[in-house]
Amino acid sequence: MNKQPIRLAVLGLGTVGTGVVRLLQANFAEIKRRTGRNIVITHVGTRRTRDDIDKHIKQSADLLQIVVADDVDIVVEVIGGTGVAKDVIIEAIKHGKHVVTANKALLAEHGNEIFALADAHQVKVAYEASVAGGIPIIKIVREALSANKIDWLAGIINGTGNFILTEMREKGRSFADVLAEAQALGYAESDPTFDVEGIDAAHKLTLLASIAFGIPLQFDKVYCEGITKITTQDVKYAEELGYRIKHLGFAVRRELDNGEQGIELRVHPTLIPADELLANVNGVKNAVLVDAHPVGQTMYYGAGAGAGATASAVMADVTDIVRMLNNIGENSNPNFVPHLAFLPQHLDNTRILSSDEIISGYYLRVQVKDDVGVLAKITHILSLLGIGIDAILQKPAHELGEVPIIIMVDPVLEGKMNEAIANIEALDSVVDKVVRIRLDELVE
Amino acid sequence: MNKQPIRLAVLGLGTVGTGVVRLLQANFAEIKRRTGRNIVITHVGTRRTRDDIDKHIKQSADLLQIVVADDVDIVVEVIGGTGVAKDVIIEAIKHGKHVVTANKALLAEHGNEIFALADAHQVKVAYEASVAGGIPIIKIVREALSANKIDWLAGIINGTGNFILTEMREKGRSFADVLAEAQALGYAESDPTFDVEGIDAAHKLTLLASIAFGIPLQFDKVYCEGITKITTQDVKYAEELGYRIKHLGFAVRRELDNGEQGIELRVHPTLIPADELLANVNGVKNAVLVDAHPVGQTMYYGAGAGAGATASAVMADVTDIVRMLNNIGENSNPNFVPHLAFLPQHLDNTRILSSDEIISGYYLRVQVKDDVGVLAKITHILSLLGIGIDAILQKPAHELGEVPIIIMVDPVLEGKMNEAIANIEALDSVVDKVVRIRLDELVE
Numbered sequence: 001m002n003k004q005p006i007r008l009a010v011l012g013l014g015t016v017g018t019g020v021v022r023l024l025q026a027n028f029a030e031i032k033r034r035t036g037r038n039i040v041i042t043h044v045g046t047r048r049t050r051d052d053i054d055k056h057i058k059q060s061a062d063l064l065q066i067v068v069a070d071d072v073d074i075v076v077e078v079i080g081g082t083g084v085a086k087d088v089i090i091e092a093i094k095h096g097k098h099v100v101t102a103n104k105a106l107l108a109e110h111g112n113e114i115f116a117l118a119d120a121h122q123v124k125v126a127y128e129a130s131v132a133g134g135i136p137i138i139k140i141v142r143e144a145l146s147a148n149k150i151d152w153l154a155g156i157i158n159g160t161g162n163f164i165l166t167e168m169r170e171k172g173r174s175f176a177d178v179l180a181e182a183q184a185l186g187y188a189e190s191d192p193t194f195d196v197e198g199i200d201a202a203h204k205l206t207l208l209a210s211i212a213f214g215i216p217l218q219f220d221k222v223y224c225e226g227i228t229k230i231t232t233q234d235v236k237y238a239e240e241l242g243y244r245i246k247h248l249g250f251a252v253r254r255e256l257d258n259g260e261q262g263i264e265l266r267v268h269p270t271l272i273p274a275d276e277l278l279a280n281v282n283g284v285k286n287a288v289l290v291d292a293h294p295v296g297q298t299m300y301y302g303a304g305a306g307a308g309a310t311a312s313a314v315m316a317d318v319t320d321i322v323r324m325l326n327n328i329g330e331n332s333n334p335n336f337v338p339h340l341a342f343l344p345q346h347l348d349n350t351r352i353l354s355s356d357e358i359i360s361g362y363y364l365r366v367q368v369k370d371d372v373g374v375l376a377k378i379t380h381i382l383s384l385l386g387i388g389i390d391a392i393l394q395k396p397a398h399e400l401g402e403v404p405i406i407i408m409v410d411p412v413l414e415g416k417m418n419e420a421i422a423n424i425e426a427l428d429s430v431v432d433k434v435v436r437i438r439l440d441e442l443v444e
Numbered sequence: 445m446n447k448q449p450i451r452l453a454v455l456g457l458g459t460v461g462t463g464v465v466r467l468l469q470a471n472f473a474e475i476k477r478r479t480g481r482n483i484v485i486t487h488v489g490t491r492r493t494r495d496d497i498d499k500h501i502k503q504s505a506d507l508l509q510i511v512v513a514d515d516v517d518i519v520v521e522v523i524g525g526t527g528v529a530k531d532v533i534i535e536a537i538k539h540g541k542h543v544v545t546a547n548k549a550l551l552a553e554h555g556n557e558i559f560a561l562a563d564a565h566q567v568k569v570a571y572e573a574s575v576a577g578g579i580p581i582i583k584i585v586r587e588a589l590s591a592n593k594i595d596w597l598a599g600i601i602n603g604t605g606n607f608i609l610t611e612m613r614e615k616g617r618s619f620a621d622v623l624a625e626a627q628a629l630g631y632a633e634s635d636p637t638f639d640v641e642g643i644d645a646a647h648k649l650t651l652l653a654s655i656a657f658g659i660p661l662q663f664d665k666v667y668c669e670g671i672t673k674i675t676t677q678d679v680k681y682a683e684e685l686g687y688r689i690k691h692l693g694f695a696v697r698r699e700l701d702n703g704e705q706g707i708e709l710r711v712h713p714t715l716i717p718a719d720e721l722l723a724n725v726n727g728v729k730n731a732v733l734v735d736a737h738p739v740g741q742t743m744y745y746g747a748g749a750g751a752g753a754t755a756s757a758v759m760a761d762v763t764d765i766v767r768m769l770n771n772i773g774e775n776s777n778p779n780f781v782p783h784l785a786f787l788p789q790h791l792d793n794t795r796i797l798s799s800d801e802i803i804s805g806y807y808l809r810v811q812v813k814d815d816v817g818v819l820a821k822i823t824h825i826l827s828l829l830g831i832g833i834d835a836i837l838q839k840p841a842h843e844l845g846e847v848p849i850i851i852m853v854d855p856v857l858e859g860k861m862n863e864a865i866a867n868i869e870a871l872d873s874v875v876d877k878v879v880r881i882r883l884d885e886l887v888e
Contacts, residue, residue, distance in 0.1 A: 019738065022738075023591060023738055026593070026737065026738070027591060027592065027593050027737070027738075030592075030593050031590070031591055032790075033658050033786045033787065033790035033792075034590050034658070034782070034785060034786050034787070034790075035590075035787075036787045036790070128588070134739040134740060134742055135742060136584055136587075136588030136589070136742075139583065139584075139587060139588050140580055140583075140584070140588075143580075143583060143760065143763075143764065144572070144580030144583050144584075144757075144760050145580070145756070145760065146475070146478050146479075146759075146760055146763040146764075147467060147471060147475055147755075147756055147758075147759030147760055147762070147763055148471065148474075148756055149470070149471050149474050214477050214478070275724075277721055277724060277725070277745060280719075280721060280724060281721070292756075293470065293471070293752070294463065294466070294467055294470070294471075294751070294752030294753070294755060294756055295578040295746065295747065295752060295753050295756035295757075296578060296746065296747045296750075296752060296753060297746065297747075298578055298579060298580075298744070298745060298746030298747075299743075299744075299745040299746065300742070300743075300744055300745070301721060301742060301743040301744070301745070302739065302740065302741065302742030302743065303739065303740045303741075303742075306740075307738070308737070308738030308739060308740060309738070309739050309740060311591075311738060312589070312591055312592055312736075312738055312739035313739075315590075315591030316587065316588050316589065316590055316591055318591070319587075319590040319591055320587065320590075323780040323781060324780055326777075326780065327776060327777040327778075327779070327780040328772050328773065328776045328777075328780070329772065329773045329774050329775035329776040330773050330774060330775065331773035331774070332771055332772045332773040332776055333770075333771040333772075334771075335771070336767040336768055336770065336771040336772070337767060338478070341478060342477045342478050343477065343478070343479075343480045346476075346477035346478075346480070348477075
């Protein structure tokens, strides 16, 4: 083949950008065997010049100049954030360049606009690397499950959070202690808010939900709860009951009692049965469980972050584009696979349910004075509201005569759970706020 | 859109064919939202006319007539086997029809010829459903991991075998007992040879190895061992040692001591650590673990068979083709993704290693007369051949004064293991053939 090489501009030379450069060096021949094409980096966008980069690659801090350069076919944006990254992606699209990005924040918050612009300019904005790192979950949901009706998905989609919860469970360490280590190891950002408050997971869930259900991106409607309030005590009690606490993103399609369709978008700590595969995904690893008709449950597991895993996803998008460019003729549309899996005109406005309307099971921990009558009062409150009890675990009193009572309740509307909890907290014997953690059996 | 519908001929109305018909009925609208196109079945190929099929669908037993009909764009072959299925696929290709098939036996044994013909006629032969049912492992390896160098993969790719091993472990049942149940449940064929002798898994492994490494299909070179000799005793001892026995297909890229590249293709029962996700894939479920650079280990899990899972995979291939047909113009080549992941001219002839050259760890069970000196003699034999011992488990004697000694040895050339076993069996105190099961730590 005497085709010209495909030329990349890699914008951002942090962990991921450097990973992309290294991947191409290591696997150049293997990729050429698959695509029939040389893929070369012609430009890197970097604030300070790096002398460990091949001399033939132009380095510049002027990103807007790079994306319009004649010797750039595909722009790889691995800067992150919603500022300059947005400007360069828009400029690239307007100049007819295909874009590959790992930027979940940008797409979750501005993807509707960016994808519309890409469709108008007949370029692809590919974003496999933006969710779950090396797990090809975007391709799987958009393409491999494309004949299914997806009922729900649940994902461990923040590696730092999963690392913290794993250490808390395996070693009995405290949240703060493990977080400090995660920061030292470089898993967590120096400002870990996006990780531990669930915002990063909410960004990713926003993308997953859109491609699963065919709805516009609606980051602002995701219910988002982090792991900062999880105690080693609750981790331990969960274990005793046969459950593990994982920080999960859920996207759930529901039919309401009135026949209306609704979608739950929520990110929160969740007790799941300890023998589920998802409960056994440990450390910084990610996994996504998808429940769809007729395929049933499928699960996808791998590294959710890191230079190698993310570069793998970035370059999978690049090879997709290269294979397409090699083979399609005049008047072809590069976006056979719609950006959000469903054709833009077929995205629908199924209502995103408010947090009051969410249905889930719960683990409740109630701190009570050691008083024989209190359990009966609590179960009475639950029973009055029609809330089913699945299990009760009463622990021995510790100092001060206080006893934790653990109650696992069947799926219930959050609004009703709130009411029950308010009533429980009003009891004289209850000495503290009720700790509540959602619970899901992940039943098919 | 006023595009004409895409017209399918579904050849074969067994479990999978009926699943495809039902899937299209159930998810017609959802698929149209994703593809922008009506997909209709115009023909079914069936030996006897069925009255539960829509009246607009033509039914016929003359498959060769169906595939050449004007109102057929895509031929879905779900007959199975290497006889008539081969004839109709070749006829379809020659008439410019795209083909979607679930036929692993046919592709593993005749795929080189079929794919070459499809390339020559510029049609796709898509085969997602042929490996691991609802798990989109073909798309994942061919596309999502396309920037990686794949080092090895290991898969539970026969659901019947996994069901049998799961029941043996969980309930202490015998192989024969569970097999009879699997046949009654319809998991296993009435002739279960393909399942329990590993032939079905070897067919699938042949396909996976080709797309992982870029080598021609070489079914005849797969080392193949089934599960018929696994006893509940060995399942139990494995468990005591922290392992589980799974029937796995392995494709492993190796550099030999002389610098030559080699590939191991093997299907056999294997002890793997009980805490690995793969060890926790139970019942009829399948899973494939892929170790690749730089993404690391990723794993893919789901139903490996059944009407719904297989229909999901078949129709994913159909939607891929429909999306392509909708969007590509004149002079486009439908096979952007090469049939075997690598371009035909870049498939290489890396040597498939003979069974003597395979390296793996082993679980050995040696039945000995209860004689204090025998363990020393056995370890001396292993030591003389440089075979490392990882663990030894000596069980109490049962009737007749016979004792099983379990030895787990480090990875070793099979040729050397054979030699050691022959020497062990020659010992006076050894009363039976040595039971050997391969062992793999699945280390990244």
